Amino acid sequence: MNSTLLSPEQLRSRVITLGWERVFLVALFLAFSGLALLFPFSGDDWAWGSRIGQERLSTFFDNYNGRYAGNLAVLVLTRSGFLAALVVAATVTAIVFLVVDLAESRTPLGYALATLLFIGMPVAVWRQAVVWTSGFANYALAALCVLVFVRVVKADWRHGSRxxxxxxxxxxxxxxGVVSALFMEHVTLYLVVASLAYTTCHRVVRGHFSARATCWSVALAAGAVLMFQNEAYRAAAGGENGYQQIDSSLGLGAVLRLVAKAGDVVSHQLVVQNVLLNVAVVVLVGALLLAAGPRVSHRAAVTVGGLAVVFLTLTLVLRNSDTVPSLPLSLRMLAGVAAFLLLGLLVVxxxxxxxxxxxxxxxxTACGSVVLLAGPLTIVEPVGPRCFFPTYVLLMVVVMVLLKEVTETAGEGASRYGTPVVAAVALATLAAHVVVYAVIQVASVERLDHIRAEVEAGATEVDIxxxxxRGQVHHPDPAWDVVNTRFKLFHGLPEDLELRVSD
Structure with a gap:
């Protein structure tokens, strides 16, 4: 028998010695490394990874946008081969760790639920902010910066000194601090406001300025100035940018547009689409009510339970309302009611x-941060699912805080029975992702091989x-002229080649 093999008892002892948490984080990193290797480049990735990306860099993104850190990140990632997958895996692992750490729920059940919520996020957010390299470089890295900032603030408030x-x-x-302000505009605004608010609060409550908080505030403000001095934002505010638009108008009409967008598009993406997270909130609220017993009056329990049921029912009914353009705005704005119900439920x-x-x-604090992050999205266009990745991550923190309260109130039974169930669902979901993206990756490679074989045979037109x-990848096919050109540049195909995507 090979002496290097460990017996079950030795393996269990080794896991305990290393620490189960360390083993889990390494396993999560390796699992996501393998999954991320299967993510195909798509859409704007083809532009960033070709000479178009170099042209954008040559002007240092002048009149493009001020997301300098995100732009540089995607330039590197689209040219890094398998290293890009390692960066994705490291970022995901760090996000999961920070979520459970902020909630002080670093238990097997905590990690299992955080992992499940992450890989079970709305598919539109997943494909745009995790799978799509261009989206990941801006939104996932921005969310990581938010979590790091919040953790620094928490430690400074709780354990800080002079x-x-x-x-x-x-x-x-x-x-x-400067780099954190150079990913996404609404995240930058949030970080600046939050850092200034915390610095002021620390001065008022503690009687002195926090050196760490002051340093963050100055750095974030400097980064924001650097970002917004880009000419693209002046063009967007003036309606001169063909892609980005900022509604800078005043008056009753502007207010009505803001309210309509907040109650419809923003609330839908912010709350309604988060099916798994919403279910987790309601289940944990129910568990807290059961564990509380006589500590909570019957009237209060019925009120809270009713709020939870109405909220979940409304979100499930409205889940696909954004796909029905003919739906009256008055009905679509029920998404705003759902958002208020969630915030009210969490506060109560x-x-x-x-x-x-x-x-x-x-x-x-997390609920306030979610509102502050989502606020700027009411006056800008376009607003896509990826914009709500940072808010989704903060809502994950709220869920983990509720879980911490449940496990402390309900005792060991919650962890003993909940951990294997949640872990099994998380593993099954991860396995499903692996299967799906393996199929996608094989098809992507075969499609490119087919195109190259046709080109070598002298073809000038190729049907693919x-x-x-397709719903798992953002802009997976070179289906229109701009993306078609970028696809050919990225893969080194003849520019006069005509690619036709079958219906």
């Missing part, structure tokens, strides 16, 4: 059922099949 920052920490903080449940003052503060599971 000590001065060391040179290395100070320089590192400034660099991280936290006030009545969450015993820890610290956890109550976390839920209130669309990729399978």
């Amino acid at each position: 000590r001065r920052l060391g040179l290395v920490e100070g320089v590192g903080t400034v660099m991280l 449940v936290t006030r009545l059922l969450v015993s820890s003052v610290w956890r109550r503060q976390q839920v209130y 099949e669309p990729l399978p599971f």
Whole structure:
């Protein structure tokens, strides 16, 4: 028998020695590395990875946008081969860790639920912010920066002191702050406002300025100035940008448009689409009510339970309302009602059922952050599902805080029975993703091989099949002129080649 093989007892001892958490995080990183290797480049990835990306860099994105960190990231990732998959996996692992760490729910059940919520996010958000390299470089990395900032603030508030920052920490903080402000505009605005609010709050409550918070505030403000000095934003505000638009008009009409968009498109993407997360919220609220028992009056329990049922029912009914253009605006704006129900439910449940003052503060802060992040999206166009990746991640933190309260209130039974169930569903979902993207990757490779074989045979026109599971990839096919050109440039195909995607 090979002496290097470990017996079950030795393996169990090794896992305990290394720490189950470390083993889980390594396993998550490896699993996502394998999955990310199957993600195909698509849409604007083909532009960034070709000479178009180099042309954008040659002007340092002048009159393009001020997402300098995100732009540089996608330029590198589209040219990095398998290393791009490692970056995706590392980012996902870091996000899952920070979500459970912020909620202080670093348990097997906590990690299982956080992983399930991540891989079970709305498919439109998933394909645009995780699978699509161009989206990942801006939205996923921006969300990671938000979580890092929140963790720094939490540690500073809870354990901070008057000590001065060391040179290395100070320089590192400034660099991280500036870079964090150079991914997404609404995230930049959130970070600036949140950092200034925290710095002021710290001064008022603690009687002195936090050196760390002040450093973050200055760095984020500098990054915001750098971002918004790009000419693209002035053009967007003036209606001169063909892609980005900012509604800078005033008056009653502007207010009505803002309210309509907030209640329809923004609320739909912010809340209604999050089916799995919404179910998790309602289940945890129910668990808290059961665990609370006589501590909560019958009237309060019925009120909270009713809110939860109405909220979940409304979101399930409205889930596909955005696909029905003929639906009256008055009905579409029920998504706004669902958003208010969620916020109201979270506030009421936290006030009545969450015993820890610290956890109550976390839920209130996260809810406020979600509103602050979503606010700017009411006045800009276009607004896509990927814009709501950072808010989804913050809502994950809220769910994990509720889970922490449930496990403390209900005892070990919740973890003992919940962990294997949630972990099994998470593993099954991950396995399904692997199968889907393996099929997509094989089809993508075969399609490119077919095109090249036809070109070598002298063909000037090639018919190609669309990729399978098209809903899992953002702009998977070179189906119109602009994307067609980018596809050919990225893959080194003749520019005069005519590609036709079959219906």
